[in-house]
Amino acid sequence: MSAPLDDLVRRLPDLRLLTAAGDLEHYGRDWTRRWTPAPLAIALPASVEEVQGIVRWANEHGVAIVPSGGRTGLSGGAVAANGELVLSLERMNRVLGFDAADRTLTVQPGMPLEALHNAALEHGLIYPVDFAARGSCSIGGNIATNAGGIRVLRYGMYRAQVLGLEAVLADGSVLTSMKGLPKDNSGYDLGQLFIGTEGTLGVVTRAALRLHPKPVSEVNAFCALPSLDAAIALLGLLRQRLGPLLSAYEVNFAPLYDVMAASMAMPAPLPAGSPVYVLAEIQGSEPERDSERFAEVLMQAVEDGVVDDVVVSQSPREFRALWDVREDANRVLFSMKGLIGVDISIPLARMGAFLQEAETAIRAFDPDADIYVFGHLGDGNLHYQVRTVDPAAAYGIVYSGVAVAGGGVSAEHGIGLDKKQWLHLVRSDAEIATMRRLKTALDPKNILNRGRVFDLDPAAFAR
């Protein structure tokens, strides 16, 4: 062991510390698999006090720390490729309390999202943030990435669910803002500092999360549509007529659905070949009335030529089956070799122009490129994948197009290591300078997730 690690063991003799090659490999990478893992060691604290001890030790030795959750991140945020200490929160994974009056659950950061769903259900409530990595991703990682998912349209991003938060700062002190009040304008809301900042400002050790009433009715519909304009028109119609009943609105563009349908384990709900497919979901409290209203709007959309074909779930089994079709996009895309993927947000009004211009520009240098697009259309969030002979050129085209359209280079996955060089396209110099000032103020030795989101040295910042 190295001298700093010897010192860590001396200071925290009960700390679980892993240094075996297999563990370094396992904990040193995230879902991206793009960087070669090379951490110094893996620390698995069991308490806030151990987290504090680790951070103090890191500060004294100048060792960089990578806070680590489920490592399902898609931007390299939890990758340890440069001798960092991985600080895995996976052993801190318990429910700490439930407040029935305020409907909040207080949890530790290592708890998987799916376990949080189940814990909420035990109290007859739901935790509404959901996405395909639910079984592996952790609350700490979700908070650090301000995760989104499939029901942002109705419930908002993670930020909207966090009512209280505790974090260990880079100097080892604990900042506790755990009152869990829905309204509290008594000075700065410091908990916000740790939401979406990708572990660069503190290690999240506790959170009070907002639960919601369990919907009595849930119905979804899978629609084939002639165009993106039609999908945006249907979204407007559903919002206008159903208001807050609409809980999800997902899109899948040709040819992705066709590729999925060719190898689906389940029967394809609609024939392949349409330009656009949408999965719309409602959640309500009056099962018969809600289904009727949903069906009426969909029927009108068919009559108006907005929707070409539609299948509506008639049972919980069919409801789940339609969601499985949506999530099947992950199976198909993650199995493709050589695919690059970006997670972007685009104003709906400019999405059509963006898609057309990006495809034209990519095909200009690679006529055979494969382009697969799906995402959370209700939030203006697209997952845009390209298989091309020149990935660098494709990245440049897509991100420049995003900037021109007034969008974001990361809608929900975060910047991490992956998108640092593109941040300046969508954030002003003043914004990035303020991010740097915050980071320097809270973490002067640059211990926490060094080199994520931006580099501290402006000269190292790619322009």
Ligand SMILES: Cc1cc2nc3c(=O)[nH]c(=O)nc-3n(C[C@H](O)[C@H](O)[C@H](O)COP(=O)(O)OP(=O)(O)OC[C@H]3O[C@@H](n4cnc5c(N)ncnc54)[C@H](O)[C@@H]3O)c2cc1C
């Ligand atoms: C199949 C699939 C589907 C996905 N779908 C979505 C989706 O729809 N929406 C979405 O938002 N994301 C999605 N993701 C991305 C990913 O699941 C999320 O970013 C998730 O929030 C990451 O959680 P994690 O615990 O795996 O974090 P990790 O990957 O472990 O870490 C992510 C970041 O958080 C930091 N971090 C982790 N724990 C802490 C902590 N306790 N304190 C401070 N910082 C911490 C890490 O350092 C890193 O910067 C998907 C991923 C996969 C593989």
